[in-house]
Amino acid sequence: MEENEKKLSKVGIVSCSGEDLPEGSISRLATLEVLHHKKLFDTTTICLPLYIAGGEGDRMFAKNHPTITVDGCEKLCAKKATEKYSGKVAHSINVRDFIKSPDDVKNKSNLNEDKKRITSEVADAISIKVDEILKENNK
């Protein structure tokens, strides 16, 4: 990647959006919070299953953007899939690192107060990393 390109690049955020675990919903909602509110102009994303279903352009994602993956659990599917098909990730976040009690995440779809708190903490952690990466790239 050319130096100028690297400096202009938005940070990619790839969420696992895991459907089978409540933490997957948190990864998705925290990612959306960053993409649509906290870092609207500095970030971009891709539908992760496009690594298999899409074309070469989709698989260039992590090469074109310094990428943060956001995973719901230790399986780290977004990180693994990104590194398998696209490129090395700049940073990886696991939602479980933000969960203090299993009671915080009871169902898959709806957000209770604890899930909202965790979502907000994960979104903050992603945003901090976005700033760090942009600062580093623009040195």
Added chain:
Amino acid sequence: MDNKKVIVIPCSGIGKPIGTVSREVAYEIMRLKPDTAETVCLAALTSGDEESIKKIKDNYVITLDGCAKHCAQKNTQAYGKEPDKNYMILKFAAQNPDKKPEGIIDIGKGGRELVKTISEKIVSDIDEIKQNEKK
């Protein structure tokens, strides 16, 4: 009697309200068919997770795709499993212009009505799959 589950896999496309609709349809189907319907994380298929691949191979699979990229269907086919049914959520949306999803995070009243309509249709197809199993 064969007692396979029906694994419902939505694409959960992150950039569009229709992706959220696919996801909520999967949850609604699991709510309506708690003994039959389950899901797997689609990203786990993309990353090659053995447990998830085994689960789709051992059971019936229904894929729900937001758009013509057909991510859920293609990620399933990538492991040699042809979905028993594939639905394109965008088509349902086009057929129900009065039930319009609003945002990605909150699909709104129209989106929730669309979820209900699609889920009812798919549940009847699940009943058919299970009915044929008994024959």
